[in-house]
Amino acid sequence: MSESVSHPPSPSATPVTGRGFHAMVKPIGPICNLDCKYCYYLEKEKLYPRNDRFRMPPEVLERYIREYIAAQPGPEVNFAWQGGEPTLLGVGFFEEVVALEKKYGDGRKITNALQTNGTRLDDAWGEFLAREGFLVGISIDGPPDLHNTWRVDKRGRDSSPEVLRGLEVLHKHGVETNTLTVLNRTNAAEPERVYDYLTRELGSKYLQFIPLVERKANTAARALELDLAPPPDPSRTAAKDEAEARVTPWSVLPSQFGEFLVRVFDRWVRRDVGQVFVQLFDVQLGHWMGSGPGLCVFAPTCGNAVAMEHNGDVYSCDHYVYPDFKLGNLMEAPLADLINQPRQVAFGDAKRDTLPRQCRECRYLFACHGECPKHRFIRSKHGEPGLNYLCEGYYRFFEHADPYFTAMARLIRQGRTASDIMPMVIEEDRRQAAAAPPNRNAPCPCGSGRKFKACCGKAATA
Numbered sequence: 001m002s003e004s005v006s007h008p009p010s011p012s013a014t015p016v017t018g019r020g021f022h023a024m025v026k027p028i029g030p031i032c033n034l035d036c037k038y039c040y041y042l043e044k045e046k047l048y049p050r051n052d053r054f055r056m057p058p059e060v061l062e063r064y065i066r067e068y069i070a071a072q073p074g075p076e077v078n079f080a081w082q083g084g085e086p087t088l089l090g091v092g093f094f095e096e097v098v099a100l101e102k103k104y105g106d107g108r109k110i111t112n113a114l115q116t117n118g119t120r121l122d123d124a125w126g127e128f129l130a131r132e133g134f135l136v137g138i139s140i141d142g143p144p145d146l147h148n149t150w151r152v153d154k155r156g157r158d159s160s161p162e163v164l165r166g167l168e169v170l171h172k173h174g175v176e177t178n179t180l181t182v183l184n185r186t187n188a189a190e191p192e193r194v195y196d197y198l199t200r201e202l203g204s205k206y207l208q209f210i211p212l213v214e215r216k217a218n219t220a221a222r223a224l225e226l227d228l229a230p231p232p233d234p235s236r237t238a239a240k241d242e243a244e245a246r247v248t249p250w251s252v253l254p255s256q257f258g259e260f261l262v263r264v265f266d267r268w269v270r271r272d273v274g275q276v277f278v279q280l281f282d283v284q285l286g287h288w289m290g291s292g293p294g295l296c297v298f299a300p301t302c303g304n305a306v307a308m309e310h311n312g313d314v315y316s317c318d319h320y321v322y323p324d325f326k327l328g329n330l331m332e333a334p335l336a337d338l339i340n341q342p343r344q345v346a347f348g349d350a351k352r353d354t355l356p357r358q359c360r361e362c363r364y365l366f367a368c369h370g371e372c373p374k375h376r377f378i379r380s381k382h383g384e385p386g387l388n389y390l391c392e393g394y395y396r397f398f399e400h401a402d403p404y405f406t407a408m409a410r411l412i413r414q415g416r417t418a419s420d421i422m423p424m425v426i427e428e429d430r431r432q433a434a435a436a437p438p439n440r441n442a443p444c445p446c447g448s449g450r451k452f453k454a455c456c457g458k459a460a461t462a
């Protein structure tokens with residue numbers, strides 16, 4: 001495998017886990033101290049009784065840890081803790097998590113990933129997370145002005161000062177971190193500024209970019225008193241129509257998404273390969289190398305990445321925490337049985353079986369597989385429903401990155417490193433610049449001070 005793909009993904013990206021399954025656990029449900037304007041999960045509070053404490057009871061926690069470990073086929077078991085904001089539970093809750101993992105670990109290697117907004121981290125957290133080897137994903141959307149556009153606290157105040165303080169705590173204690181950046185309509189318009197801030201100012205070496213796509217409330221949402229539309233049912237795409245493509249004003253635009261990926265890729269491929277690991281690029285390079293999908297969204301089928309709420313309710317996926325997609329409750333049936341039931345298998349297979357012709361005939365099907373069913377709500381060029389809203393952006397990126405990934409894959413097969421691409425790209429840039437016709441509006445090289453087009457175009461002589 002390449003020198004990339006070397007860092008475990010944060011819980012917000014769902015790795016494909018062989019024959020096992022992956023669970024994203026929400027021990028505090030949707031409760032959070034922030035009030036990010038684009039958050040799709042905060043409103044899930046309405047799915048639970050008003051007097052719910054939203055704290056995972058000890059018996060649910062213990063049963064979950066025992067069953068999750070037992071159900072994993074390999075020698076390594078990865079736990080993913082998310083929210084809401086899981087750090088609101090306090091360090092004590094996670095000390096109990098670690099104690100239970102040791103109790104039921106059965107000699108396996110156990111790892112933990114925690115996704116946090118970072119604002120509640122202090123030295124006690126830093127010491128604990130470092131000691132227990134947690135991988136911490138910190139949500140940060142770029143420079144403060146871009147981050148604070150959407151990520152604010154309950155009083156509408158900027159969250160970036162507290163996030164940066166939390167990140168400093170993690171660095172101080174040597175906690176392994178990655179950054180998760182939600183690409184929305186604001187920050188996606190500034191690719192270089194976002195990328196440079198994350199990599200140069202914050203020193204992030206492991207980056208995730210997650211496209212924000214939410215649709216305005218429809219009939220199904222209103223029935224649940226929710227403000228955002230549930231994603232399309234993967235098995236019923238034929239019933240969908242374009243009316244449901246009304247995305248929220250903060251959702252990234254498909255063209256913007258493609259442009260963002262292309263421009264960040266262009267920066268990365270010239271200066272950061274082998275030093276900075278952008279999850280989407282790593283995973284795609286893997287596809288160009290012929291390896292299997294690294295993330296559920298790019299896999300042919302899905303269904304083995306479930307979400308579990310604080311009370312043990314298990315849902316088909318983190319993006320499908322809705323009554324129609326509830327598989328059952330951990331306290332009523334074994335976790336493995338909930339996940340292996342036919343309706344969940346059908347949920348995952350529908351990802352492949354409902355692909356529109358445009359995807360089936362796409363030259364980048366091997367890399368994309370129609371991406372996530374959550375985003376499949378527009379019509380294809382053949383008029384079929386169920387095309388991915390982000391298709392235009394993904395296609396643009398794949399087309400742009402194809403020659404680079406092809407070259408990198410060849411280098412790796414030759415026993416070289418992917419980073420050997422960088423001098424090749426720079427040399428090609430230089431060659432093209434030298435061969436390019438001069439800019440007729442640029443100053444004339446003779447030094448006259450006049451525009452090239454109004455002068456001689458000859459180089460100055462000494």
Ligand code: SF4
Nearest residue numbers: 296297302305317372
């Ligand atoms: S619906 Fe499928 S592809 Fe999309 S996030 Fe969930 S598991 Fe992954």
Ligand code: SF4
Nearest residue numbers: 359362368370388391
């Ligand atoms: S790039 Fe577009 S057409 Fe191709 S597989 Fe992805 S969503 Fe389908």
